[in-house]
Amino acid sequence: MSARKLPQQVIPLVIIFAAALAALIIARKILVPKTFGDLGHYRAAAVDEIAAQPIAFAGSKACLDCHEDIDQVKSQSKHRGLSCEVCHGDAAKHVEAPDEVKPIKPIGRGYCPLCHGYNPARPTGFPQINPDLHNPGRACMSCHNAHNPMLPHAPEECAACHRQIASQKTVSHHATLTCVTCHTVPDGHLTTPNIVLAEKPKTKELCGKCHAQGADSPAEIPRIDLATHGGRYVCWDCHYPHFPEAAR
Numbered sequence: 513m514s515a516r517k518l519p520q521q522v523i524p525l526v527i528i529f530a531a532a533l534a535a536l537i538i539a540r541k542i543l544v545p546k547t548f549g550d551l552g553h554y555r556a557a558a559v560d561e562i563a564a565q566p567i568a569f570a571g572s573k574a575c576l577d578c579h580e581d582i583d584q585v586k587s588q589s590k591h592r593g594l595s596c597e598v599c600h601g602d603a604a605k606h607v608e609a610p611d612e613v614k615p616i617k618p619i620g621r622g623y624c625p626l627c628h629g630y631n632p633a634r635p636t637g638f639p640q641i642n643p644d645l646h647n648p649g650r651a652c653m654s655c656h657n658a659h660n661p662m663l664p665h666a667p668e669e670c671a672a673c674h675r676q677i678a679s680q681k682t683v684s685h686h687a688t689l690t691c692v693t694c695h696t697v698p699d700g701h702l703t704t705p706n707i708v709l710a711e712k713p714k715t716k717e718l719c720g721k722c723h724a725q726g727a728d729s730p731a732e733i734p735r736i737d738l739a740t741h742g743g744r745y746v747c748w749d750c751h752y753p754h755f756p757e758a759a760r
């Protein structure tokens with residue numbers, strides 16, 4: 513096949529293709545930084561550049577030389593998992609010149625709620641408070657020690673740790689029921705909740721105490737036939753006990 517018989521649109525295509533190829537080669541030369549690919553799929557010079565940056569954080573071990581007393585307190589407390597510089601900010605300069613540079617001390621009421629402000633996305637039981645309602649107007653540290661935030665006394669209300677459930681119940685048909693109507697709670701649960709568990713109801717007879725036909729409970733409580741209503745399922749497969757609604 514001679515060149516003459518090539519379809520005429522091939523020539524412009526070849527030109528475009530060649531131009532694109534040339535542009536790509538030039539772009540690679542201009543745009544791809546030097547030392548890229550020398551050691552792998554990254555810019556080799558970046559390693560030295562990052563290493564040359566000033567060090568801002570000293571790491572918790574660096575604090576031990578001079579503040580071992582505080583580390584002792586913290587390591588026995590619920591805050592043992594937190595690094596010093598989480599709260600005190602970058603402190604490498606302070607380690608070098610302790611008398612000249614002082615790290616920050618987060619004493620305002622805004623700081624601790626970053627972790628402890630009520631947020632339904634946090635795991636159940638994580639200590640949470642509503643900063644607007646929890647002892648407003650006073651510094652957190654007037655009651656809690658930041659290095660050992662153990663509670664001044666055991667919480668009196670389940671809501672201290674189960675805020676979301678408590679708030680839901682408040683606006684539900686079960687608002688007047690206390691938590692211990694349905695849950696047996698050993699004292700230890702209030703101080704070591706992960707070790708001493710509260711009990712959850714196991715059978716529908718609990719609900720029947722108030723809702724069964726003929727149950728000895730106030731007349732305005734709606735009744736169901738405990739033997740048939742809901743079939744073989746337990747009540748809380750269909751009604752959330754902390755916000756029960758007669759599902760439609």
Ligand code: HEC
Binds near residue numbers: 571574596597603615
């Ligand atoms: C070489 C010793 C030394 C090291 C290491 C050191 N500090 Fe200090 N730190 C001091 C001295 C000295 C003071 C001043 C004590 C005083 O004023 O009573 C101080 C004070 C502080 C204060 C109080 C500042 C203030 O305004 O009252 C904080 C917070 C602090 N250090 C945190 C840290 C943290 C966090 C680390 C680890 C990253 C650390 N320090 C490492 C010696 C050290």
Ligand code: HEC
Binds near residue numbers: 575
């Ligand atoms: C949960 C946040 C938090 C963590 C973690 C934390 N601190 Fe503090 N620290 C504070 C607060 C808040 C203050 C101010 C307390 C006050 O003024 O009552 C403080 C005060 C200090 C002081 C001043 C002296 C004093 O006792 O008031 C030093 C020194 C200090 N912290 C060092 C450390 C060291 C070292 C660590 C790590 C072992 C650490 N902190 C971990 C929040 C924290």
Ligand code: HEC
Binds near residue numbers: 591593624625657661
């Ligand atoms: C970086 C996140 C973080 C910050 C900031 C923080 N905490 Fe905590 N706090 C925790 C963790 C994690 C626990 C342990 C939770 C657990 O045991 O389930 C805890 C536990 C607590 C407890 C419960 C102690 C107990 O005995 O049950 C209190 C009270 C507390 N913190 C107060 C504070 C105060 C006051 C501050 C501000 C100085 C603060 N926290 C800052 C993460 C944080």
Ligand code: HEC
Binds near residue numbers: 637703705709712
């Ligand atoms: C100091 C915080 C705290 C207090 C106060 C508290 N709880 Fe809990 N509770 C927890 C934590 C944390 C868990 C999660 C334990 C786990 O799953 O390991 C939990 C779990 C539970 C469970 C589920 C147990 C299970 O088997 O899943 C029930 C029910 C419960 N709490 C009821 C209550 C009631 C009722 C009160 C008030 C009388 C109360 N709690 C007070 C922290 C607390």
Ligand code: HEC
Binds near residue numbers: 647650665
């Ligand atoms: C007037 C003293 C006081 C002040 C101020 C105070 N608290 Fe408390 N806090 C308590 C007491 C007492 C409890 C025990 C639960 C209860 O009775 O409410 C508690 C409970 C908590 C809990 C719940 C612990 C758990 O296991 O559920 C957290 C978290 C907490 N406080 C953080 C804070 C933070 C953050 C601030 C500052 C914004 C603060 N507190 C200010 C006295 C105080």
Ligand code: HEC
Binds near residue numbers: 671
């Ligand atoms: C009407 C009875 C009833 C009342 C009142 C009640 N609960 Fe429950 N609760 C239950 C039942 C039933 C379950 C089991 C639900 C399941 O397994 O799906 C449960 C489960 C829980 C759980 C496990 C987590 C979850 O959401 O399933 C916690 C925590 C809990 N209750 C805390 C509380 C607290 C705190 C209160 C008071 C504010 C309270 N309950 C009031 C019946 C009740």
Ligand code: HEC
Binds near residue numbers: 719721729733756758
């Ligand atoms: C101590 C008594 C008591 C117990 C135990 C009890 N309830 Fe109730 N229940 C009530 C009261 C009071 C009402 C509200 C009646 C009213 O609205 O006047 C109610 C209302 C309800 C409603 C009706 C909501 C509506 O939309 O009308 C449902 C559904 C319900 N409860 C389910 C349950 C389930 C499921 C259990 C077991 C986990 C349970 N209850 C345990 C007292 C109880």
Ligand code: HEC
Binds near residue numbers: 716747750751759
């Ligand atoms: C399979 C799902 C299911 C189960 C399991 C179930 N329910 Fe219901 N329940 C419903 C539905 C749907 C309604 C609303 C329609 C109706 O009245 O039958 C309702 C209504 C109710 C009412 C309101 C009746 C009224 O007259 O307003 C109460 C109280 C109630 N249920 C309690 C219970 C109790 C207690 C149990 C456990 C013995 C239970 N339910 C188990 C689905 C269920």
